[in-house]
Amino acid sequence: MDCNVIMDLLPLYADGCCSEQSKELVETHLKSCKMCKQAYADMNEGGFCDSVNIKPPARIGKISQFKASVLQSVLLFLSFAAITLGVTFEAMTPMGRDNGNWAYMLIVPATAFMLSLVNWYFVRFYKNRSVFSTCSAVITFALALCGYVWAVLHYGDFTSYYAAFGIGLAVSVALSAVSKVLSLLYAKAIGKE
Numbered sequence: 001m002d003c004n005v006i007m008d009l010l011p012l013y014a015d016g017c018c019s020e021q022s023k024e025l026v027e028t029h030l031k032s033c034k035m036c037k038q039a040y041a042d043m044n045e046g047g048f049c050d051s052v053n054i055k056p057p058a059r060i061g062k063i064s065q066f067k068a069s070v071l072q073s074v075l076l077f078l079s080f081a082a083i084t085l086g087v088t089f090e091a092m093t094p095m096g097r098d099n100g101n102w103a104y105m106l107i108v109p110a111t112a113f114m115l116s117l118v119n120w121y122f123v124r125f126y127k128n129r130s131v132f133s134t135c136s137a138v139i140t141f142a143l144a145l146c147g148y149v150w151a152v153l154h155y156g157d158f159t160s161y162y163a164a165f166g167i168g169l170a171v172s173v174a175l176s177a178v179s180k181v182l183s184l185l186y187a188k189a190i191g192k193e
């Protein structure tokens with residue numbers, strides 16, 4: 001039997017994917033040929049090394065993935081708490097001039113941040129984590145701007161809210177920066193390049 005034919009069959013044989021006939025052929029040959037026997041042993045050794053090398057990172061990956069989920073949940077909870085707080089304050093403030101202050105300063109930025117967390121579910125579609133984190137920051141800020149358009153339409157008389165809008169915009173910029181840093185950490189934790 002030609003060793004080359006056996007060498008071709010060996011990977012299939014090792015995976016248990018070849019026919020009974022080929023299996024017998026390989027086994028008979030391996031008994032008589034040292035070279036092919038060694039090649040088969042090397043192949044198995046390689047497979048063993050692969051599984052040894054893969055296991056530890058997979059275990060670390062699981063722990064990191066847990067941490068990443070915790071981070072995501074905590075952020076979701078905190079932004080939801082901030083929105084609730086803002087809505088409560090807004091409801092407590094009498095209708096009129098000051099009514100929308102809480103929306104401009106807290107509700108809009110916090111909502112934008114919370115909604116931008118949805119992007120984190122799509123982390124695998126990004127080329128790398130730096131692109132992902134930049135996009136997360138941009139999305140946070142873009143959502144805040146959308147929120148301000150809604151706020152202007154909802155509360156009217158924008159001139160009453162210049163100060164609150166200024167503070168809210170600063171908060172939005174800060175949250176966009178937070179979004180960039182934390183999404184990068186998140187991507188790192190789940191092992192994104």
Ligand SMILES: [Zn+2]
Nearest residue numbers: 003006033036
């Ligand atoms: Zn051989």
